[in-house]
Amino acid sequence: MSTKKTHYPEIPRKNLGPGWWLANRHYTVYMIRELTSFFVTAFSLIYIYQVYRLASNPGTYSQYLDTVRNPAMISFSIVALGFTLFHSVTWFYLIGKIQPIKIGRKKTSPLLALGINTVFLVIISFAVLQLFIVGK
């Protein structure tokens, strides 16, 4: 019997291409979740800048109102709000996945964490809005 071995080449590992996140619905949702952070950051930066300008020069208030009433700014705010909500909901769900709440020996569904966090979000948002309205 011959002991000579022939080694044939393997098909090398294929690295994923730039469109990998379109291959499966879960990947796409993940990518959207990551992209939403751009809108969360952009909105926060614009907001901080506006507050900074108002604080340093209260005379610019009418200018500020013009900016936020601008249709482009309103559209951006609506888009940013939608993405921020998506961002929050997906992360709330992940909290439940990463730190599952245990009741007895049973683990609760991540949906519970999503529910609890959403309730807190609504309460805190409402409290902040009240503060603004009362503070006016």
Added chain:
Amino acid sequence: METETATIRVARYRPEKSEKPYFQEYKVPYRKDTVVLDALNQVKAEQDGTLAYRWSCRMGVCGSCGANVNGVPKLTCATFLHEFKGKSLTIEPLANFPVIKDLVVNIDDFMEKLLKVKPWIIRDKQSPPEEGEYKQSGKELDRYAQFSSCINCLLCYAACPIYGLNEDFLGPAATALAYRYIADSRDQGKKARFPIVHDLEGVWECTLIGECSVVCPKGVDPMLAIQKTKILGAMEAPKTMLSPEALKAILPRGGE
């Protein structure tokens, strides 16, 4: 039981015959209880003996029959043919691994990573057998029990885009097994495993896509293991940074 016929499309790579991979179609009879692995066995036994694939137990325990079925990593022994009635059915080797032949992939990379995380109980000092077993409560067992169900089938690696993009990533199963021992109350190997799991290519590469946990056929949640390891590492970091060794390295030395 009623027998029907399905057409399966199987990825072939026969380097001794052709350099290029190709697809080959086979018509296979199936019943309600026929799984994809049965279909492959039918092809191998009665139609084409050259078809190569791995399998052993046929019951979801050995973890050797994984393949990408219609693009989704699955154990072929646990995937029924009737689920694809009226749809096309393509069987390919597990993604993200080099292919040796047909559906057989080279898993050396994972085997090296598995060894690296030292998947066994490490003790500072072994106690002699006369002292009896290391005791553990049910609660302590619960902390890692699910992660010990991993069968190294590598579906999680085939599903993980991070591993798909970066071969050096430690990956889901190796981390799940590392955590299985880190979370074990009898283990004292944290010091040995932390430099590996918290390496640049370790758990911090994971960006929470979670597909590893979706495809796991044993109900293991590798994504959870990775995040738990991150939490442990983050809690350990201040201690490490303030350790005498670390301070010695950064503080100016008087008189030197």
